[in-house]
């Protein structure tokens with residue numbers, strides 16, 4: 001038998017060169033949207049922003065195996081890159097942040113960072129942390145009860161992992177081996193409170209064992225590792241073998257939100273060192289090593305993301321403001337067409 | 338017409354709805370093989386199987402939250418809280434999520450789901466198996482709140498709740514489950530949400546009530562007629578939210594006097610909303626103070642028989658309150 005040539009890492013995972021470039025492109029776009037929203041916030045166009053910077057690699061890669069408009073996503077407030085990967089456009093997201101009247105998430109009713117969209121199978125998100133985890137489990141329960149091949153993925157932070165509802169959700173998912181993927185994006189902080197004061201035992205993934213399903217820790221700055229874990233989790237769910245908990249160790253490159261200043265509780269050296277851990281930089285380097293990305297191509301992709309964000313912002317800003325006379329609509333379905 | 342008690346009516350409503358629509362499922366604690374601690378789901382597990390009649394872990398937040406997820410997915414879940422007293426772990430899901438999902442998504446995600454809860458005292462259940470906590474939910478915009486008092490209404494309202502596109506909190510007074518049997522219309526019997534019923538017409542004063550209080554108020558009305566010659570009109574609200582204002586105000590217009598009765602405590606209770614509605618919009622018809630008769634201001638129903646007796650609202654207390662009001 002001929003010796004098989006060692007394959008590049010992404011090819012081993014079944015990803016083509018184009019796939020990994022598309023993942024990189026999604027990360028670039030998410031970052032571009034994120035940065036644009038900070039600018040808009042500083043310019044007074046957006047009251048508040050909560051950033052996904054540093055989480056993009058884990059988000060794009062864990063969402064990548066999902067089937068658009070078929071599987072379901074119950075994300076959280078940092079999930080810009082997950083939402084983009086699952087079909088939301090840059091324009092959708094900026095429109096939502098500007099609270100325009102035809103915003104697909106909420107028609108201008110929800111504050112920034114509340115991703116959702118019925119056309120994309122992305123569950124509308126609220127503010128109390130962790131509630132969405134049960135919605136994903138309920139969706140998975142529905143699919144399981146009806147024997148339908150659907151997987152739900154939900155994401156949240158390591159602080160949120162301590163909420164009772166997350167425990168309730170995981171236990172139930174474990175009992176019935178529901179097709180759900182729990183992605184804990186562990187960035188080491190819940191606003192100002194560090195992991196050591198948040199998670200007994202310091203591992204979120206280890207908790208999965210108690211619920212009877214696999215829990216894995218992956219380097220969130222390594223999108224291919226995240227993808228491998230998510231792909232396996234997705235297949236496990238589809239096979240009827242139950243949930244998976246993926247703890248992606250990521251970095252939070254920004255303050256918690258535009259209302260926070262992380263210099264009050266994070267060591268300046270630590271904040272400075274974060275820049276070395278930017279998943280965009282890391283993945284770009286990895287793709288160069290794999291021979292997929294060149295400097296020219298990188299520049300081209302960045303220019304494309306910038307052009308897309310410019311165009312998306314221009315169009316989003318031109319959209320109509322919400323109609324105050326419609327503010328009482330959609331409380332109940334009564335009387336609606 | 339079939340004779341049945343409220344428990345049987347509830348069971349047959351679920352059975353018929355599950356038969357009619359395979360998206361309807363039941364979930365809760367002990368609802369499967371056991372058929373629920375009160376027997377409301379008895380027989381459904383055998384008929385529909387473990388995926389449509391799901392025994393959940395002992396986690397109310399999960400029951401409500403997963404029901405919400407299932408409703409998002411397109412199912413029509415009926416969630417059971419074993420007792421209304423144990424709904425609080427699910428309060429976050431109900432108030433933060435379920436009630437406002439439609440509004441916050443600008444009408445793109447609706448939650449057609451029902452949460453059934455046995456409530457109320459008079460069964461030696463003490464502080465934690467007797468609560469009438471409807472006011473938490475009636476004050477929450479986005480929920481509908483139903484509290485039937487007869488077998489026919491229990492069946493017709495539950496079937497309507499299952500078909501409703503919005504979340505319905507369905508309060509079942511546990512003392513009424515086997516209290517009496519009454520006729521329930523055959524066939525696909527539906528009672529619309531949001532309509533009160535004049536359970537007994539009268540000209541001298543109106544008694545507004547719901548759930549078990551309907552039975553008590555009707556008994557009180559007979560006593561008033563017999564002993565005082567006072568003809569009380571008994572209005573069973575049946576749905577608390579949305580409130581049937583037209584029936585409430587129409588009754589006050591006929592009688593000029595309003596007595597609002599519930600077992601929950603008075604302060605900030607649902608009766609305050611009914612009373613304020615009458616005071617503001619029925620003012621010109623009133624010839625007596627809008628009066629509330631409600632449970633005492635203690636944190637729960639105490640256990641000992643004498644203490645529970647002291648707490649509970651029954652026909653005698655209603656008669657006393659009605660006499661005082663009729664004297665105006």
Ligand SMILES: Cc1ncc(C[n+]2csc(CCOP(=O)(O)OP(=O)(O)O)c2C)c(N)n1
Pocket residue numbers: 078127128129156157158159160161185187189190191252256
């Ligand atoms: C129930 C609830 N309590 C408090 C808050 C305020 N809050 C918002 S985000 C947050 C920290 C969450 O940290 P983590 O789960 O680690 O997610 P991260 O923001 O780090 O991604 C807090 C305390 C909230 N939104 N909901």
Ligand SMILES: [Mg+2]
Pocket residue numbers: 157158159185186187188189190191
């Ligand atoms: Mg965190």
